[in-house]
Amino acid sequence: xxxxxxxxxxxxxxxxxxxxxxxxxxxxxxxxxxxxxxxxxxxxxxxxxxxxxxxxxxxxxxxxxxxxxxxxxxxxxxxxxxxxxxxxxxxxxxxxxxxxxxxxxxxxxxxxxxxxxxxxxxxxxxxxxxxxxxxxxxxxxxxxxxxxxxxxxxxxxxxxxxxxxxxxxxxxxxxxxxxxxxxxxxxxxxxxxxxxxxxxxxxxxxxxxxxxxxxxxxxxxxxxxxxxxxxxxxxxxxxxxxxxxxxxxxxxxxxxxxxxxxxxxxxxxxxxxxxxxxxxxxxxxxxxxxxxxxxxxxxxxxxxxxxxxxxxxxxxxxxxxxxxxxxxxxxxxxxxxxxxxxxxxxxxxxxxxxxxxxxxxxxxxxxxxxxxxxxxxxxxxxxxxxxxxxxxxxxxxxxxxxxxxxxxxxxxxxxxxxxxxxxxxxxxxxxxxxxxxxxxxxxxxxxxxxxxxxxxxxxxxxxxxxxxxxxxxxxxxxxxxxxxxxxxxxxxxxxxxxxxxxxxxxxxxxxxxxxxxxxxxxxxxxxxxxxxxxxxxxxxxxxxxxxxxxxxxxxxxxxxxxxxxxxxxxxxxxxxxxxxxxxxxxxxxxxxxxxxxxxxxxxxxxxxxxxxxxxxxxxxxxxxxxxxxxxxxxxxxxxxxxxxxxxxxxxxxxxxxxxxxxxxxxxxxxxxxxxx
Amino acid sequence: xxxxxxxxxxxxxxxxxxxxxxxxxxxxxxxxxxxxxxxxxxxxxxxxxxxxxxxxxxxxxxxxxxxxxxxxxxxxxxxxxxxxxxxxxxxxxxxxxxxxxxxxxxxxxxxxxxxxxxxxxxxxxxxxxxxxxxxxxxxxxxxxxxxxxxxxxxxxxxxxxxxxxxxxxxxxxxxxxxx
Numbered sequence: 001x002x003x004x005x006x007x008x009x010x011x012x013x014x015x016x017x018x019x020x021x022x023x024x025x026x027x028x029x030x031x032x033x034x035x036x037x038x039x040x041x042x043x044x045x046x047x048x049x050x051x052x053x054x055x056x057x058x059x060x061x062x063x064x065x066x067x068x069x070x071x072x073x074x075x076x077x078x079x080x081x082x083x084x085x086x087x088x089x090x091x092x093x094x095x096x097x098x099x100x101x102x103x104x105x106x107x108x109x110x111x112x113x114x115x116x117x118x119x120x121x122x123x124x125x126x127x128x129x130x131x132x133x134x135x136x137x138x139x140x141x142x143x144x145x146x147x148x149x150x151x152x153x154x155x156x157x158x159x160x161x162x163x164x165x166x167x168x169x170x171x172x173x174x175x176x177x178x179x180x181x182x183x184x185x186x187x188x189x190x191x192x193x194x195x196x197x198x199x200x201x202x203x204x205x206x207x208x209x210x211x212x213x214x215x216x217x218x219x220x221x222x223x224x225x226x227x228x229x230x231x232x233x234x235x236x237x238x239x240x241x242x243x244x245x246x247x248x249x250x251x252x253x254x255x256x257x258x259x260x261x262x263x264x265x266x267x268x269x270x271x272x273x274x275x276x277x278x279x280x281x282x283x284x285x286x287x288x289x290x291x292x293x294x295x296x297x298x299x300x301x302x303x304x305x306x307x308x309x310x311x312x313x314x315x316x317x318x319x320x321x322x323x324x325x326x327x328x329x330x331x332x333x334x335x336x337x338x339x340x341x342x343x344x345x346x347x348x349x350x351x352x353x354x355x356x357x358x359x360x361x362x363x364x365x366x367x368x369x370x371x372x373x374x375x376x377x378x379x380x381x382x383x384x385x386x387x388x389x390x391x392x393x394x395x396x397x398x399x400x401x402x403x404x405x406x407x408x409x410x411x412x413x414x415x416x417x418x419x420x421x422x423x424x425x426x427x428x429x430x431x432x433x434x435x436x437x438x439x440x441x442x443x444x445x446x447x448x449x450x451x452x453x454x455x456x457x458x459x460x461x462x463x464x465x466x467x468x469x470x471x472x473x474x475x476x477x478x479x480x481x482x483x484x485x486x487x488x489x490x491x492x493x494x495x496x497x498x499x500x501x502x503x504x505x506x507x508x509x510x511x512x513x514x515x516x517x518x519x520x521x522x523x524x525x526x527x528x529x530x531x532x533x534x535x536x537x538x539x540x541x542x543x544x545x546x547x548x549x550x551x552x553x554x555x556x557x558x559x560x561x562x563x564x565x566x567x568x569x570x571x572x573x574x575x576x577x578x579x580x581x582x583x584x585x586x587x588x589x590x591x592x593x594x595x596x597x598x599x600x601x602x603x604x605x606x607x608x609x610x611x612x613x614x615x616x617x618x619x620x621x622x623x624x625x626x627x628x629x630x631x632x633x634x635x636x637x638x639x640x641x642x643x644x645x646x647x648x649x650x651x652x653x654x655x656x657x658x659x660x661x662x663x664x665x666x667x668x669x670x671x672x673x674x675x676x
Numbered sequence: 677x678x679x680x681x682x683x684x685x686x687x688x689x690x691x692x693x694x695x696x697x698x699x700x701x702x703x704x705x706x707x708x709x710x711x712x713x714x715x716x717x718x719x720x721x722x723x724x725x726x727x728x729x730x731x732x733x734x735x736x737x738x739x740x741x742x743x744x745x746x747x748x749x750x751x752x753x754x755x756x757x758x759x760x761x762x763x764x765x766x767x768x769x770x771x772x773x774x775x776x777x778x779x780x781x782x783x784x785x786x787x788x789x790x791x792x793x794x795x796x797x798x799x800x801x802x803x804x805x806x807x808x809x810x811x812x813x814x815x816x817x818x819x820x821x822x823x824x825x826x827x828x829x830x831x832x833x834x835x836x837x838x839x840x841x842x843x844x845x846x847x848x849x850x851x852x853x854x855x
Contacts, residue, residue: 580842
């Protein structure tokens with residue numbers, strides 16, 4: 001996007017989406033930017049009287065696919081709703097990007113930043129403009145099963161120029177909670193890396209709403225100057241409300257509201273029901289803030305004094321090597337039993353340490369897995385923490401893509417984490433398995449199998465697409481073409497071949513994985529063929545894959561791609577053993593390539609009936625050749641025996657001839673000299 | 677030290693057993709069967725002939741000397757050299773024997789015959805042809821057999837050539853199937 005700003009200095013033509021919206025790269029709208037998407041003015045070719053703007057999503061960050069489709073479909077009035085979206089040729093960057101068209105909020109953003117100090121709002125303003133304005137949107141999203149997960153001051157807009165009617169900002173261009181400051185996230189969610197947070201529930205949105213109210217009422221960023229990690233520690237120690245409110249003086253009503261929305265126990269936190277009662281003016285009995293049990297004596301982890309289980313789990317996750325000794329030793333279980341009187345936690349810890357691979361296996365990875373399990377057993381609601389990573393159980397999609405783009409975390413460690421079955425362990429630690437947890441557990445089992453499969457179309461690449469359904473194809477061959485669906489793949493490949501980006505094989509592991517993930521009816525043997533060591537089988541597999549796509553999605557003509565396969569056609573022709581067939585195919589190839597159809601080329605080069613016949617007759621020819629070779633061998637063996645055989649036969653023949661002459665001479669003489 | 681296993685996993689046989697095995701394998705030379713029947717018959721005929729027709733007996737013995745030589749030389753079991761030489765030698769001697777048998781004075785006839793060189797030439801050349809036939813025939817037979825084998829082999833070679841033309845050189849890259 002920085003590149004975009006640079007390129008905007010020159011004249012840039014407008015970009016069209018769906019023949020209706022004209023996106024104007026020359027007119028950026030800084031007040032409507034999202035953290036990972038730049039905003040631009042849009043001209044609507046239909047005269048609806050409504051003003052629109054476009055967010056051009058940064059291709060590095062996948063959009064929330066399900067949310068994008070759903071929110072566009074249901075058109076929620078109190079949420080910044082996508083009217084249309086799709087890939088466009090984004091000329092400023094010289095690539096394709098996802099463009100999302102929104103109705104333009106006339107009043108602009110609530111606040112430019114979450115960090116600025118403002119004039120405190122009155123209670124009435126907060127109740128009327130924030131609570132009454134945003135609650136319908138939050139409720140509507142909850143009804144659709146899509147929490148917003150981006151409620152913060154710089155993501156709230158005013159629909160009207162008078163800045164009275166608020167609306168929730170963009171929730172589709174970024175993963176859930178991706179840009180939320182730690183203050184606006186619950187303790188559990190804040191502990192996860194921002195790009196690996198959970199999709200969450202409406203309870204997370206209500207928590208963020210509570211923090212927003214607190215901010216507007218106090219005029220100061222909640223949590224003050226505390227750094228994110230320190231803020232989380234304080235929230236754990238003192239509770240969210242106490243830390244975020246600080247010394248802010250609130251009215252009883254507002255304190256009741258904020259305390260209710262900021263209760264750390266999700267089951268105790270206010271819901272829509274309590275909020276509506278509060279808005280109606282009914283006052284509720286304030287719920288006391290219940291903090292986690294605190295030990296009288298601290299337990300030290302790597303120099304850190306911990307008084308609660310959650311703090312110990314957090315310290316263990318940070319302590320790395322020392323943590324392995326601590327969880328294996330008797331001190332921690334003893335402390336849990338004696339200082340916290342929590343025998344169940346001690347038993348759970350012992351079981352978690354003994355779970356998985358045995359302690360004898362040793363090694364840093366083993367220790368890290370053991371510490372991760374121990375932390376999960378102590379604090380089951382916290383994210384999965386492994387070797388510096390902190391990932392929500394449903395946040396692996398964002399974590400993988402960010403690690404892949406070099407944005408944070410390590411792909412290798414994430415793979416280790418998945419292969420160690422830590423997500424499944426986390427789900428087991430949740431006590432009674434909820435239906436969605438059972439589904440997740442099965443999903444992770446399947447993903448582990450996918451990860452361990454080394455064939456093209458599986459492995460890490462497949463995992464990325466399985467965990468990020470809205471992610472475009474990341475293959476270097478077509479990444480800049482933003483292939484968002486299967487129908488876009490072949491045209492993108494065609495352009496890549498024309499542009500000289502592809503000179504050899506047009507299918508790599510990413511393309512195979514993208515197709516395997518996106519296609520509903522897919523033959524896995526094609527993937528096996530693509531990974532085959534034999535170049536002919538590999539090329540045939542690729543041709544099958546792309547041919548199948550052409551049948552399902554078109555286009556009818558792919559001349560450059562067909563010509564590219566034409567370069568590899570000879571190795572496919574050479575699979576036929578019969579020379580006459582090879583010559584015939586070679587002669588007809590040019591005409592087939594001229595058609596520009598992969599399907600036709602596939603039928604021509606890989607006709608199963610013809611190949612079957614060729615194989616059958618070839619096998620017969622080999623057998624006949626072998627028989628002839630054997631007969632020739634026999635002839636040579638017979639030649640060795642000729643002198644011996646000739647001697648035997650010749651002596652008999654000679655004796656026979658002699659005897660005939662002898663008899664003739666006797667009879668002749670008898671007739672000649674006898675007086676008859 | 678353990679004996680190295682064979683392909684079948686069994687230890688190899690000791691090396692000293694080899695010479696014994698080769699001795700065993702060598703076929704024993706067949707002992708010549710000395711039969712007295714032949715010489716007995718031959719002697720009986722000769723005695724009878726000497727008693728009844730002395731001149732013929734003398735001519736026969738003198739004329740068949742090459743056959744007697746061949747019999748002495750031929751040590752084979754089937755005595756094919758003796759048979760070949762003997763039969764043709766007899767063919768050379770029999771006309772003169774017949775001449776004596778049907779003549780009025782055989783003794784005078786014998787005197788006339790043995791004094792003429794061409795008689796000896798006929799009898800001994802016939803035996804010589806026998807010798808030539810015995811030693812020349814194997815060469816002729818070998819040539820015929822070679823020719824027959826060449827025809828047979830060229831038929832298979834042409835089949836292989838045709839298969840290679842149609843299927844390429846790879847058609848030859850196969851293991852010869854067991855019959």
